[in-house]
Amino acid sequence: MIDVGVVGASGWAxxxxxPALAGLAGFRMAAVATTRQDSADRVAAAHGVPLAFADAAELVAHRDVDLVVVSVKAPEHAGLIRSALAAGKHVLSEWPLAVGPDEAEELAALASSAGVVHAVCLQGYWSPDARFVADLLAGGRVGRVESVALSASGAPFGGGCLPPELAWTTDPAGGTSIVTIMAGHFLAMLEHVAGGFAEVSARLPRRHDRIVVAGRAVPNRLPDEVLVEGVLRDGATASLRVRGGCGSPDGFALEVVGSRGVLTAAPTRPDHYPHWTAWDVRVDGAPVRVPDAYRGTPFGPDDGPVAGVAELYREVGRAVAENRRPHPDFHTAARLHRLLATVEAAAGTGGRLPIP
Structure with missing residues (x-):
């Protein structure tokens, strides 16, 4: 049994x-922490968690916590992760791991030295549908992959408005934007399905000089859209478009052109991101059903983000039991941070840059 402590339990977590932990065998929710004792107590009571803290350091140090889940704002990740590693605890951090590639690489090195299991919540790696499509392509279902194109909604980032709870993301130093959050998740999924990028070119348009947050117009210094083109390591071309907008996402479209066929995928739930929903997968227009064997938790396509997060927890549990690195770990996250930094650099120069 892995006893879990969740820091930042009143928000996204x-x-x-x-909910993912509540439905999984092999895990016990031992503790939660928020910034106020009253909110921590409410979350603990709602989910039947025995320990509640207003001080994350108490949760990290507690003897009944084996795995620390870091689900706070990105600038606060590094400090909490360092504390958890120093305490000898396993760590699962939300994405983004850090506020930049240098900090991410430092955390990856520290985690390896600590000898604990370290993972990052890029749950698209464990989306049953994405894994199935990756296996289809690896098995040659459409022949040699020649091009891959993914277009997806990045809402609520990138539009002319933001919900009040995301007001803090208007500061570029916060490490949370349509680039880091949305393009990060989608690039990770695209690479998982079709292979890693070798080089990229990019554009990061900014159409809104000001955006509305809680009825007030504030300056906008972040991109509204992400356009990435590149070449994968095996020579196939690849492109990603993340379109901004207010409100909920409005779907995605994936097209993989191979030497012997074309695979397409679209969401069964247009109001969900590709790593949150089941896919309508087709090869040359004919539907292809995702086998039930790819779904290993009690959660299904209607459970939204819980399903992918639960699949990731199962991988973390296996890694702890087998004393090995899980996937994706902090090193995977550091490479993705470096890819995003290269995208931003390519957008700044207007050229094509290799991925370090």
């Missing part, structure tokens, strides 16, 4: 990590 409350609708993803906590």
């Amino acid at each position: 409350a609708v993803s990590h906590l």
Whole structure:
């Protein structure tokens, strides 16, 4: 049994990590922490968690916590992760791991030295549908892959408005934007399905000089859209478009052109991101059903983000039991941070840059 402590339990974790843990065998929710004792007590009571803290350091140090889940704002990740590693705890961090590639690489090195299991919540790697498509392509279902194109919604980032709870993301130093969050998740999924990028060119348009947050117009210094083109390591071309917008996402479209056929995928739930929903997969227009064997948790396509997060927890549990690195770990996250930094650099120069 792995005893889990969740830091930042009243936000995103409350609708993803906590429900996932509640439905999985092999995990016990031992502790939660938020910034206030009253909110920590409410979350603990709602989810039947025995320990509640207003001080994350108490949770990290507690003897009943084996795995620390870091689900706070990105600038606060590094400090919490360092503390958890120093305490000898396993760590699962939300994405983005850090506020930049240098910090991410430092954390990856520290985690390796600590000898604990370290993972990052890029749950698209464990999306049953993405894994199935990756296996189809690896098995040659459409022949040699020649081109890959993914277009997806990045809402609520990148539009002319933001919900009040995301007001803090208007500061580029916060490490949270349509580039880091949305393009990060989608690039990770695209690489998982079709292979890693060898080089990229990019554009990061900014159409809105000001955006509306809680009825007030504030300066906008972040991109509204992400356009990436590149070449994968095996020579196939690849492109990603992340379109911004207010409100909920409005779907995605994946097209893989091979030497012997074309695979397409679209969401069964247009109001979900590709790593949150089941896919309508087709090869040359004919539907291809994702086998039930790819779904290993009690959660299904209608459970939204909980399903992918639960699949990731199963991988973390296996890694702890087998004393090995999980996938994706901090090193995977550091490479993705470096890819995003290269995308931003390519957009700044207007040229094509290799991935370090």
